[in-house]
Amino acid sequence: MTPFSVRSVTYDWGIVWDNRDMFWWGLVTALQVSAVALVFSMVFGLVLALGRMGKRPGSILAAIYINVFRGIPALVSVIWVYFGWSLLVGFNFSPFQAGVIALTLLYSAFFAEIFRSALTALSPGQSEAGLALGMSSAKVFFFVKLPQATKIAIPNIGNMFIGMVKDTSVFTVIGLVEIVRVTQNLNSTYFQPFVLFTAAAIIYVVLAFVLDFLFRTLEKILSTPTKGFMATLLTARRSSRINKLIEVHDNSLSPKIF
Amino acid sequence: MIDEQARPSALGEVTVQLRDVRKTFGTKEVLHGIDLTVSKGEHVVLFGPSGSGKSTILRSINLLEIPSSGSVQFKGVEYGPGDSADKSVTRGNPLELRRSIGMVFQQFNLFPHLTALHNIVLPLRSVKKLSRADAEEKAAQSLRDVGLLQWAGSFPAQMSGGQQQRVAIARALSLDPEVMLFDEPTSALDPELVGEVLGVMRRLAAMGMTMVVVTHELGFAREVGDHNVFMEDGRIVETGGRGFFESCHHPRTQAFMGSVL
Numbered sequence: 001m002t003p004f005s006v007r008s009v010t011y012d013w014g015i016v017w018d019n020r021d022m023f024w025w026g027l028v029t030a031l032q033v034s035a036v037a038l039v040f041s042m043v044f045g046l047v048l049a050l051g052r053m054g055k056r057p058g059s060i061l062a063a064i065y066i067n068v069f070r071g072i073p074a075l076v077s078v079i080w081v082y083f084g085w086s087l088l089v090g091f092n093f094s095p096f097q098a099g100v101i102a103l104t105l106l107y108s109a110f111f112a113e114i115f116r117s118a119l120t121a122l123s124p125g126q127s128e129a130g131l132a133l134g135m136s137s138a139k140v141f142f143f144v145k146l147p148q149a150t151k152i153a154i155p156n157i158g159n160m161f162i163g164m165v166k167d168t169s170v171f172t173v174i175g176l177v178e179i180v181r182v183t184q185n186l187n188s189t190y191f192q193p194f195v196l197f198t199a200a201a202i203i204y205v206v207l208a209f210v211l212d213f214l215f216r217t218l219e220k221i222l223s224t225p226t227k228g229f230m231a232t233l234l235t236a237r238r239s240s241r242i243n244k245l246i247e248v249h250d251n252s253l254s255p256k257i258f
Numbered sequence: 259m260i261d262e263q264a265r266p267s268a269l270g271e272v273t274v275q276l277r278d279v280r281k282t283f284g285t286k287e288v289l290h291g292i293d294l295t296v297s298k299g300e301h302v303v304l305f306g307p308s309g310s311g312k313s314t315i316l317r318s319i320n321l322l323e324i325p326s327s328g329s330v331q332f333k334g335v336e337y338g339p340g341d342s343a344d345k346s347v348t349r350g351n352p353l354e355l356r357r358s359i360g361m362v363f364q365q366f367n368l369f370p371h372l373t374a375l376h377n378i379v380l381p382l383r384s385v386k387k388l389s390r391a392d393a394e395e396k397a398a399q400s401l402r403d404v405g406l407l408q409w410a411g412s413f414p415a416q417m418s419g420g421q422q423q424r425v426a427i428a429r430a431l432s433l434d435p436e437v438m439l440f441d442e443p444t445s446a447l448d449p450e451l452v453g454e455v456l457g458v459m460r461r462l463a464a465m466g467m468t469m470v471v472v473t474h475e476l477g478f479a480r481e482v483g484d485h486n487v488f489m490e491d492g493r494i495v496e497t498g499g500r501g502f503f504e505s506c507h508h509p510r511t512q513a514f515m516g517s518v519l
Contacts, residue, residue: 123367125367126369129367131322132356132360132430133360133429134353134354134356144369144380148371151371224371224414225412241394242375242410243411246410249398249402249407
């Protein structure tokens with residue numbers, strides 16, 4: 001035996017396929033936590049953005065929240081929620097609930113900044129046009145500003161969502177059976193860390209590609225004019241309504257006003 | 259100082275009336291007490307060098323700009339700061355005022371996320387509370403009026419500046435306003451597209467629409483302006499009716515005309 005030789009290792013890639021169900025459910029759990037947290041984070045993020053863009057003291061409170069929670073790591077956040085809050089409020093969150101709360105706390109701070117930058121990117125002429133047409137500020141916000149800001153924010157939202165899915169990996173510490181927890185469990189049975197963690201890494205990367213594709217499709221659907229097959233399909237009803245109107249009015253004999 | 263109040267309103271009832279309107283941005287006063295009366299069916303043209311306060315006056319009429327002091331009345335109802343001590347004046351909400359006054363902007367300000375048709379449908383539904391079908395009918399009719407029916411399904415980004423401005427005019431008109439405000443409607447257009455927008459405005463004027471127009475198109479002003487107002491440095495320098503462009507006598511007005519025409 002030479003001093004630097006290592007024990008020969010055999011890589012058994014078959015165990016990944018054999019345990020595909022466990023990986024699949026780990027992936028589903030990670031996606032569920034992230035998706036629920038995405039919805040909450042976007043809503044709270046929008047509220048925070050409006051708070052920060054509004055008057056004092058709301059703007060100061062929002063700015064403090066944003067700067068504090070952007071700085072807290074997901075691991076700290078989830079331990080704090082799962083173990084700390086439970087003691088404080090005397091109520092035990094499930095790992096799933098704790099994961100959603102932890103992600104929402106952190107990511108709403110990021111979404112606040114994303115929405116704030118998207119809203120400030122809009123020309124002031126947009127709200128002026130809405131107001132000049134007699135629309136209330138609330139209607140101008142929901143029908144004029146928010147749709148345009150969301151469109152601007154989509155690529156960033158996609159980015160954040162990929163980050164959220166990756167952050168679920170630390171929720172293994174509270175026993176959430178997501179991808180990393182599944183990998184660790186299998187590793188304690190098979191002792192094949194290289195194989196199993198490579199599989200986990202591949203799952204995350206493939207997922208990032210899929211999510212990227214989905215958000216790009218969404219971007220195309222929301223782009224004006226709409227681009228791509230999916231967008232054409234989804235806006236087909238609107239197009240046919242408009243074409244029908246054009247046809248009817250084109251053949252109408254009523255005199256033009258000018 | 260020009261006494262606007264003394265001008266006889268031979269045309270009909272007074273719609274918009276500004277009295278001693280002042281506007282301050284920070285410490286700088288940009289409107290130094292403006293009086294302006296617009297009668298029903300009248301075409302008022304505001305012109306003058308950049309920064310003279312023309313657009314600020316226009317934007318004060320529908321309260322997009324809230325005057326620092328002064329009175330902004332529409333059909334006898336006070337919408338501006340007014341005289342708070344005067345209890346005899348009815349006060350109104352700018353939201354209601356804007357439903358009676360249409361506005362066309364220099365940068366068109368169409369909603370880029372909506373088709374031409376839905377740019378018109380949105381205010382019809384949210385302001386006029388029309389049903390979807392009725393709103394679409396009316397919007398298509400409005401687009402047909404400005405000759406853009408075929409563009410109903412297009413987005414603003416797919417249209418020329420002139421077409422976008424015509425959609426913007428159709429959008430404002432679809433709400434049946436009593437007064438139309440035009441804030442340099444052709445200034446952002448390529449020269450060859452100016453004509454189509456002025457054409458729509460001419461026909462609108464001929465139909466008797468009450469209009470207040472800020473413009474550098476003095477040819478258009480000469481043609482439709484019943485009441486012409488030359489401004490400089492936040493003050494009205496000289497006003498006049500038809501034939502004003504031939505008869506103006508203030509040296510500043512003449513110098514401005516000389517440099518523009």
